[in-house]
Ligand code: ADP
């Protein structure tokens with residue numbers, strides 16, 4: 532398939548703990564299928580940076596590694612999904628993160644998105660990236676992000692060619708404010724308590740597919756392409772390893 536060809540893939544949802552590789556994979560999927568990547572973390576960080584009303588409400592919560600309240604995040608996602616570029620499909624990275632957000636998203640897609648935007652009614656493809664818990668801390672403390680466009684690097688596994696400089700746009704690479712060990716622990720706790728039930732929510736509906744996120748980036752991407760292009764054949768099962 533030619534890179535960037537817009538395909539009606541419908542909604543794709545990436546689940547997985549902080550550091551699993553959601554952002555890394557979402558960018559590659561967005562490029563291949565010509566659909567927008569919607570990262571709630573990125574949108575919230577941009578609001579914090581601009582000092583918007585939402586940013587002011589979210590700033591301290593994010594700095595503590597806790598989840599921003601559902602109503603704020605759902606309104607933000609609704610506004611983004613109403614934009615025309617989402618009609619052929621979109622990839623959500625970091626949302627839904629609570630069972631309430633998952634229920635809200637299903638209702639929004641059913642009652643507003645498919646109806647009003649004349650989008651084809653495709654059930655979301657839900658992919659969970661599974662990573663050994665012990666790797667997450669190293670992935671997060673080693674993460675560096677480019678200031679201009681959010682390109683993602685890792686000082687251990689995916690270093691830039693020149694230290695602290697983005698290969699793609701030459702901008703400075705920074706460590707995210709919440710990628711500090713004490714905040715990471717809070718974020719992993721929030722994942723365990725609030726986000727694990729989201730995977731159960733989709734599993735009960737037979738929509739969850741897991742991929743092995745411990746592999747190198749390209750191999751994880753390969754599994755994702757397979758899932759997306761064989762959607763329907765794989766719902767409810769994990770074709771890559773037991774579980
Ligand atoms: P998330 O969006 O799930 O928090 P990221 O995509 O930002 O995760 O990835 C977290 C860190 O792990 C980044 O530094 C990224 O470069 C690195 N990373 C992502 N996928 C892999 C992988 N398959 N193997 C090794 N490192 C990875």
Ligand code: AMP
Nearest residue numbers: 571572593596597598599604625626628
């Ligand atoms: P991320 O970039 O996905 O790691 O998210 C960074 C932070 O943004 C999280 O620790 C939360 O504080 C907040 N956040 C992102 N997405 C959500 C969401 N769906 N619900 C609540 N808070 C979120």
